[in-house]
Amino acid sequence: MGLTMEKQYAEYFSNNSNDFQEKLLSEAGNVREKIEEILLVGNIDLLNNAHKLVMYSIGEQNVSLNEFARMEGVSWAKHNLTLAFKLEWVQAIRRTVWYFLERFDVDSENKPSHENFFELERQVNDRIDQFLNGFFLSYSKFKDDLIKSQQAMVEDLSVPIIPISPKVCVLPLIGKIDLFRSNTIEEKALMEIARLRIQTLVMDLSGIAQMETEVIHHMMRTIDGANMMGCECVITGLRPEIVRTITKLGLTFENKAETKATLQQALEDYLTPTVS
Structure with a gap:
């Protein structure tokens, strides 16, 4: 035209x-x-x-x-x-x-x-x-x-890694953890360990009522990955239901992570020496 x-x-x-x-x-x-x-x-x-x-x-x-x-x-x-x-x-x-x-x-x-x-x-x-x-x-x-x-944004909220000292961070987990979220937890945790140079990661599971077998295996791999990066993991707040599931699978946190009854106990143990 x-x-x-x-x-x-x-x-x-x-x-x-x-x-x-x-x-x-x-x-x-x-x-x-x-x-x-x-x-x-x-x-x-x-x-x-x-x-x-x-x-x-x-x-x-x-x-x-x-x-x-x-x-x-x-x-x-x-x-x-x-x-x-x-x-x-x-x-x-x-x-x-x-x-x-x-x-x-x-x-x-x-x-x-x-x-x-x-x-x-x-x-x-x-x-x-x-x-x-x-x-x-x-x-x-x-x-x-x-x-x-x-x-x-949702993933960041679902994996809230909170620094409480230059070397110690807390990862409080609440609600249901499926395989997708466990993948997100692994990715975010390892990235933040590298970025913040975390030496101790306290994973509080008191807000988790149950875990599927695949999720438990994935959690173990996350802990292994953190250890390979020089970060010690501390598990707190494990409920009896989850403990029974872990033991039935023949799994253990021995040589992988320390366990504490409560998040408060872990913070007292890891922060008191830093303050003094």
Whole structure:
């Protein structure tokens, strides 16, 4: 499509912006009722953005179109707006664009050749599809990054390693420990041992009511890993149910970790010499 035609189309859509808006709203019945709500929730002006998409679809601004799609995807994801509304809105824009392109030919008595028509069809539809692809990729990336950051925050909260002296840290564990969480505990514990140069890690299990066999084996491997890094492990608060399970498996903390009845006892034993 030539530059002259692009300018003519742009001028035609600009001169008929009110008619375009009315036609667009009639095409997007469900979204029409949500325009003001979306503007309030996400500061997203659907009507103004529709005009931008039309201008991009009939012009040669691929870079601007891609950036526009990216920003739209982020805004839509950030405010948890419904994707179904966005898809309906863009398809309504597509139908309305073609309605006015046809009207342009009628009003201007323009009779495009088959070649020109199919070139126009490819350009307009390809660019609207390009916008949709960019929008959904940006939307998905934002959501994926958000989920990862939330997961990381949850993992940090589920493995709270608390320094109580330059050499001693406490890892209080509460709630259910499944295989996924035990993997997280191992990874976080070993990383923090290296980062903080922990010499003694007190693992308090008083908040754990039971452990599955796989988790117990994994805990043993975590203790082995800590020992290999020069960190002594101290286990406190073991409940009778867990002790019975460990002994049934033929396992023991002997030569692996010290055990104390309570966290308080461990802190008294390991901190009193430091204070004095």
